[in-house]
Amino acid sequence: MPLDPETLGQLVGTVSRFVREQLIPLEHKVADDDAIPPSVVAAMREMGLFGLSIPEEYGGIGLSMAEEVQVAFELGQTSPAFRSLIGTNNGIGSQGIVIDGTDEQKRAYLPRLASGEIVGSFALTEPEAGSDAGSLRTTARRNGDHYVLNGTKRFITNAPHAGLFTVFARTGTQEEGARGVTAFLVEAGTPGITLGPLDKKMGQKGAHSCDVIFEDCRVPATAVLGGREGQGFKTAMKVLDRGRLHISAVCVGAAERLIRDSLAYSMERKQFGQPIAEFQLIQAMLADSRAEAYAARCMVLETARRKDAGTDVSTDAACCKMFASEMVGRVADRAVQIHGGAGYIADYGIERFYRDVRLFRIYEGTTQVQQLVIARNMIREAA
Missing domain, CATH: 1.10.540.10 (Acyl-CoA dehydrogenase/oxidase, N-terminal domain)
Incomplete structure (x- = not known):
């Protein structure tokens, strides 16, 4: 409610x-x-x-x-x-x-x-399966009242802290593609689960990810999400619209923070006897960032309202994710430029944001995947 x-x-x-x-x-x-x-x-x-x-x-x-x-x-x-x-x-x-x-x-x-008693983790990506989620190689073989999981998951966010993994594994044949994928709810500490070392990332320090390895990991049949085999990929697709809109909103928030910091710095920093905010080329960068962040905020709010109303927003959610994640990258780049040398120095935090926001264009579906989703949905609707 x-x-x-x-x-x-x-x-x-x-x-x-x-x-x-x-x-x-x-x-x-x-x-x-x-x-x-x-x-x-x-x-x-x-x-x-x-x-x-x-x-x-x-x-x-x-x-x-x-x-x-x-x-x-x-x-x-x-x-x-x-x-x-x-x-x-x-x-x-x-x-x-x-x-x-x-x-x-x-x-x-x-x-x-x-x-918050337990942290959830979504174990989908593999060394050879990211955007092509249908090519998963992790297997789950039925053995009486249990399944036996084998495979490696990669870049799994919050895996080092997870109490529960939603694991996607192949219960069908490789030829079945996405139709042979099943989701399992696997508790951390289950025998057969090991974690790799923490990933050393470009940014987002404090947010941890690592490999999750399953070696003859036995889970009860009741661990099948929804109780039905072959529904895993469909479940993954169902949660994407909400995830993409959430990440889009986070991108908007990050952009607004960068704009606020850039404006404050440009009004304090003086060159040629006046604040650099008085220079038109600085103003142009501030204005472009403000307009793009505002556009993304409007897109996200409107699409979220339509989703709540029961409208299919798959295409629009992909539009939000693509635009907002690309937008915040441009805003971060301008923020570094406005700060000049200070933008490249860690003390101001701008270079940290520059690195942090780069990930938004990759997870929850890369920009290129969003482009494919948008275009293919357009073609399907027109046909």
């Missing part, structure tokens, strides 16, 4: 203050330590941030899509590592269970995900 405007305003305001007063001051420390302080994690649990999109009946807040993106606008204003920790619990780590899980699976896992 949607929140009333006053309650939603209070929630967004609380998150905004939390970001401004507690998270932004910790950005450098998180980047240096490559870790989020336990006190911050505890505060996130207390605020209910792990359960933003999980239904109220399972202990979450149950935000609509339009409400969720407004919170994501605020979370995007700081280091993406903070949002990443709660992102899988609200997105791909929980929504498959919300949409397709059995009643038993929902009761078993959604309350724990909503409270």
Whole structure:
């Protein structure tokens, strides 16, 4: 059930203050330590941030899509590592269970995900399967009342902290492609699961990923998400619209933060006896960034509202993800340019954002995948 405007305003305001007063001051420390302080994690649990999109009946807040993106606008204003920790619990780590899980699976896992007791992780990508998810090589072979999983998953966000993995494995033949893929709910600590070393990434320090290796990992048949084989790829596709809109909103938030910092710096920094904000070429960069961020915000809000109304927004969600992620990359590049040498120095945090936002054009579907989705849907609709 949607929140009333006053309650939603209070929630967004609380998150905004939390970001401004507690998270932004910790950005450098998180980047240096490559870790989020336990006190911050505890505060996130207390605020209910792990359960933003999980239904109220399972202990979450149950935000609509339009409400969720407004919170994501605020979370995007700081280091993406903070949002990443709660992102899988609200997105791909929980929504498959919300949409397709059995009643038993929902009761078993959604309350724990909503409270932050466990962190969810979405184990889809493999060394030879990313955008081509239908070519998965991880296998799940039926053995009595169990399945035996074998394979390696790569770049799995939050895997080092996960209590629950949504694992996609092939129960059918390779020739069946996506139709032979099944999703499993596998608890961390199950014998046969090992984790690789932490990935050393270009950016987003404090947000951790690693390989997840399954070697004769036995899980009960009740671990099949939804209780049916061959539905895994369909489940993955169902959660994408929400995930893409959420990431788009985070991109908007990051862009707005960069614009605010760039404007403040340009009004203080003087050259030739005046603030550089008085120079028209600086103004052009500020104006271009503002216009593009505003366009992305409008796209995200409108598409979120239409999704809540029950409209199929697959094409528009892909448009949002493509535009917003590319937009924030351009805004970050201009922010470095406006800051000049200071933009290249770590003290100001601009170069960190420049590296952090680069990932947005890759996960939840690369820009090129979004282009294919958009174009193919256009052709299908026209035909």
